[in-house]
Amino acid sequence: MVHNKLKVIKFSNDSLIETTDVAAIEYPLTIYVDGEEFATIVCTPTHLNELVIGFLASEGMIRFKEDITLLEIDESRGFAYVELKIKQSINKEMFSKRMIGSCCGKSRQFYFHNDAKTAKTIMSKQLISIAQCFSLMNQMQMNSTDFQLTGGVHNAALCTTDQLLFSYSDVGRHNALDKLFGHCIQSNMPLKDKIIVFSGRISSEVVLKVAKIGAGILLSKSAPTSLGIDLAADLGITVVGFIRNDQLNIYSHPERIIEANQINKEPEPSC
Template identity: 50%
Template sequence: MNRPFTRDLPVSTKRTIVRYTGESKVELEDAIATEYALTIFVNDQEMATVVCTPEHLDDLVIGFLFSEGVIRDIRQLEDMTVNLHAGKARVKTSTTVNFNQAFYNKRYIGSCCGKSRQSFYFYNDVHTAKRVEDKTQLSPLDVLTLVNHMEDSANLFQETGGVHVASLCDSDGIIETRMDIGRHNALDKLYGHAVRAGVSLDGKVITFSGRLSSEVVLKVGKIGAAIVLAKSAPTSLAIDIADELNITAIGFVRNGSFNVYTHPWRVIDGRAEESQ
């Protein structure tokens, strides 16, 4: 790729609001998260429109294309430009890439790993979300510390309360944090950063500020992280997918406690390490 685009738009705006506390009210200025629509074109073919927070757009586009399996090697990415006013990102690849728009939006029902229960995926997810074989392990203190550090680094969330936060970590701490109004976008931004910066994804952990949905777990699987730590609850489908993809899903990481829903062998508590 010749160059990334790095310009960002304001990620928040100030608005005068009226706040009520009981029967009393006060007029004050509040920070509101920016919502921005970016349409992605690949070799002049429109692929998708992503509603996002307009920062780290280079990471977002690259992470999205890798996550969807449109490109699989950074060397395929020859050029990328964005028209901030028009809300368009144009990607040029050095090799021919194909994506079927019908398949891209098609819901696929399949039975993963030969199991009897069915999991719901988008068609593309079947080809891009693979079983994670990484044997990374964390201590309980690591789990709590990484989520606390993610919250400390979430300046836009602290300002607006209107974005999701995701961090790429290892057992030593946070490597990078990204924020976005879309939970999937925050994860794509992390993926794009790792790809652009050449960060190895072996031994990596994802921390996430919100609910652990099936969509989040699928994104974690596409990134290749073995462990995902979330502040909030998982869904039943998220647990099923994490189980099938060999991802350790941990939720309700707050107030000094957490729940491990799948593959608990990756959390070690000082006793003899378990292995799968």
């Protein structure tokens, strides 16, 4: 279930009325790995298997679905129990200690040690046109009935250049991407030619998740952050933001945008 009905008092047309509305559900899910508490995620209680698998892959705990020997969800109590093929003691410092690494002569600043271990440089040669960027964003928004009902969830979709393959919604934008990642791992889907369409802000954490998933193009209707752009440039990811009202901004690796060689520079403002 994605939303709950609730009574509200609404002000409209200069009057107050009692009516009903819907609100997105927030649900705490605590994940245990090999009997040890690992993390608690506040999420939308749908597609929890995909969420757990994607989250563990994003955190560097697993790489393939075969790395998990048991996954049980106790939805009524809010617990997920995972057993791994290769048992590992959870080192809290590995998931909280900031680290600066170096690769290919460029300095990369990651928030956590596991980011440096799992984030990949993307070498995809997939191209996309500006018209296809608008079309994919429109498809994702039209497909998001959860957002249309509540206005309180984020969406992430995996696409080809022409069509949306599947999408997930969640109150947390990172969770939506983890559900996407979990689906890809479960289905052994090749990702080098795929595109991620996203509703949320393009932060450095979002870019790192996209790098871990392995897609080379990230489209969003929202804004990026400066560190998000820097990491995207370093990791080989094309970031396109503010896709709305027939406009968009290309922030990194424009060579994947077909029309990028047709740039007209704005004239310098006169004094």
